[in-house]
Amino acid sequence: MLHGAAISTTQSLRPRAAFETRSTGRPGASIATIASTFKQQAGTTVFAEGERTEGLYEVVSGIVRLHKLMPDGRRQITGFLAAGHFLNLLLQDNFTHTAEAVTEVTLCRYPRTGFQRMVDQNPGLALRLLAATSDELRAAQDQMLLLGRKTAAEKMASFLLAMAELQDDIARGNVVQIPMSRGDIADYLGLTVETVSRTLARLKRDRLIALTSPTEIELLDRDRLEELAAGELAESCR
Amino acid sequence: MLHGAAISTTQSLRPRAAFETRSTGRPGASIATIASTFKQQAGTTVFAEGERTEGLYEVVSGIVRLHKLMPDGRRQITGFLAAGHFLNLLLQDNFTHTAEAVTEVTLCRYPRTGFQRMVDQNPGLALRLLAATSDELRAAQDQMLLLGRKTAAEKMASFLLAMAELQDDIARGNVVQIPMSRGDIADYLGLTVETVSRTLARLKRDRLIALTSPTEIELLDRDRLEELAAGELAESCR
DNA sequence: CGTGCCTTTGAAAGAGCTCAATCCTGGTGG
């Protein structure tokens, strides 16, 4: 999940297949035999909350957003997932989230049937799933602190730094690509579109960032952004 | 973790030891041989954020709170844990939370050394940990929706219902025990003490609850509380 | 029967929201 303390590209199991069973020394029974890869366009739905689960998905490329909805339309995005992350780790009977493609995405699906068997037979697999789930949990807990206790500026700074870290491997300087809309950012940070926009304007005025375009932001002062994200900056700057 | 959708007392592995290895058919090597049980008084610290981890803990009785702190003292409680739940599922090098006893608690500690080995040797154990971690993750995601998008009244209603569900096994009528302080509730819901107090007063005025004492609340209209918690009530009541 | 802590209540202030208008920007079609 996209979040500061949670992002660890080293943990990502790509580009080699995440679920090769070789690591255990067992011959055959490669999970590749049950997996299938496919693409989806930006804006399309991978699966919807309440639907019956059909297995586990791994993001191969692109960005997926997960959200929950309230009856009146209020939305909370619980995470943006990039390559190497998993959808539906909970393996429950029904999806508890809706998953949608933010950009064009490539996904790898591990069907439910067969997968369970494979997990049972393969201890290493369960441990990998445990590690991935733990990472999501840690990210979720950091996000709780953000949602419950941080100011709008602190939230934005945290988000921008997390986006930057997510792109560090393909980084050029301090320019961060923002593929998602302001509405997505707002629903991720527990704000409104207007507040997101105004907060970015304020960070720009304070020379912490530069707005190249709506989808590209330059981090001008990473140190102060980090202080801001951590809540270490005087209230004058919050 | 204490949260509506997440509470499942059936999932709790108590009262029998959570990590008996019998279920796998393996003789000996019972995890009981490395576990130790102990008690702590209300208000004491089990472990603090940043400390080196010493293993995994299971709550046997009582309630533990987990929190994260910001440098200026802002606090977010990420969960209240009751019997059957685990502390430090992440199994990282350092604790990412502080854990404190809300009531007197009995805990069972599984030391780090030995435990890892046991997990490696015992596939069922990894799956159990995965199930427990998944439950925490689901709870965390529900809490994100609460923190990011619910009003104070909706938050309070969600909390009261979660507390009620937690106590269903020992339930007498609709009376819910609230062992934690208003400050704890506030830091769990992303509010202030004053707002918690005022919101409770409002729910009382609207005849949704009755305040027997600060630590005991009666749910007078569970149906409307559930509608409120879900966000299905007109804004007049929110 | 103080003393201190937690809770409740009141009044004022403020951060972020709502409503509304304007500005871009990229895609379309004439």
Place this chain on the structure above:
DNA sequence: CCACCAGGATTGAGCTCTTTCAAAGGCACG
């Protein structure tokens, strides 16, 4: 090639919910 359009982004003004600051009430404990 360029005007037009639609959707997203930005900006403005006023408002509201929650917070902040302050004080009083209640309860347990010594």
